[in-house]
Amino acid sequence: MHLFEALVIAHVIAGATGLIAFWVPIATRKGAKAHRKWGRIACYGFIVAGALAVAMALLSLYGPEERIPSVTDRELFDGLFGWMMLYLGLLTMGFADYGLAVVKHGRERRALRTPRYQIVMASVIVSALWCGYYGFGIGEPLMMAVAALGVVAMTLQLAFVWRKDVERTAYIGEHFRALVGMGISAYTAFMAVGLIRWVPEEVFNPVVWAGPSVIGVALIIYFTLQTNRKRAARA
Template sequence: MLLLFDTLIALHIVTGLTGAVAFWVPVIGRKGGAGHRKWGRVFCVALMATGCFALAMSLLTLVDPLATHPHLAGRFEPSFIRGIFGWMMLHTAILTLNLTWYGWLCVRNRGDQGRNRTPLNLALQPLVIAAAIACAVDGWLIGQKLMIGIAVVGVATGLTNLWFLARPRPAREDWLKEHVKALVGAGISVYTAFMAFGSVRILPELALHPAMWSAPLAVGLALIIWHRLAIDRAARRLRRGRVEAAA
């Protein structure tokens, strides 16, 4: 099992690093251009692979936490390892897959909600909510408040995504905002994973340090807010242009 787990870690690191680098090209670069679309696809494919590898790693940890994390034996209880690197990683993996797929569909299908309501996209919403609840319950059982706090993100993601998918004809600025929210959120998850889960290989105590979780979140939220404001400004300019043209 350890060989399989270590292989998954290596693949997870490669795809995660690819996604982490590709993330910044569409975020910083010109929107809607060929480069934006190209690197956006690279980011989405890399993040989907990263999420799948993390999902497999979390399931193996749930089955046998000590066999998958022998370097933590004697330092942490199996229930702690299963909680942090099993249930919480399972939630983070599903959240990453959810945000990436949802954000990709939002820009690919735009306001065509019929094409956005695919079986996979709809199934990922209750799935991330269920994973978040399982993470929170286990966090409460082992006394890890961080697991409860991170679960709030999963519940909020699933509910807000379902709310948007229920809208019949969203405006251009609405699906653009959802696209930004989801894919920047996926970027937050990959950077958080590298900073928090990745630190367990060097200094395990840092995996639960608030800075490891708050720094990517703060940067990501700032990016989401900035882009949402930019989308609103562009929408207002477009409406003013239409009014002036009709006058």
């Protein structure tokens, strides 16, 4: 078995674990044992899958073999299966890492300002900017659209980390948005990379691509409104 094939199998196992476990903390009571347990499983599964995606992207860009010969446009191949896969892998890891860290350090945000976390967020921004720039160069709007997601998300995270004053429980919303973002980036990566292997004629269908973002944003809005109602009732 070649190295790339082994990475694909490991990536599928880790990613499937994360994609399945992701819905348990969404559906269960927040803060409960099942929420915490399955949330960690989802995060660690996505972190492993993201790291393997980065490795596969580098092999696609710089490996000796020509992958997916059916894609004759090699610039497009490098964009989708190289730079965008690399960026989505880093984005998924960045969301998962931040989602765990903000619960651990949300009430003492100075820990989130250390190089340990700042480098992760900076790497996502740099990879997003390059992904968007490359997509612009080859005229691929999908690459530019997913790149914008990472830049906006990391900017909002940095704003929370460096803001002088925040509400005591603000970290809860940050945690939720990060982990929903993690799910969006993981499902988008599946649409970008996995879909072309199964139904290549649908790989550029904007409806398919919009699905994870529409569901994710709807969840964020729903739980934000729910939290605001509870806060108003307590007040």
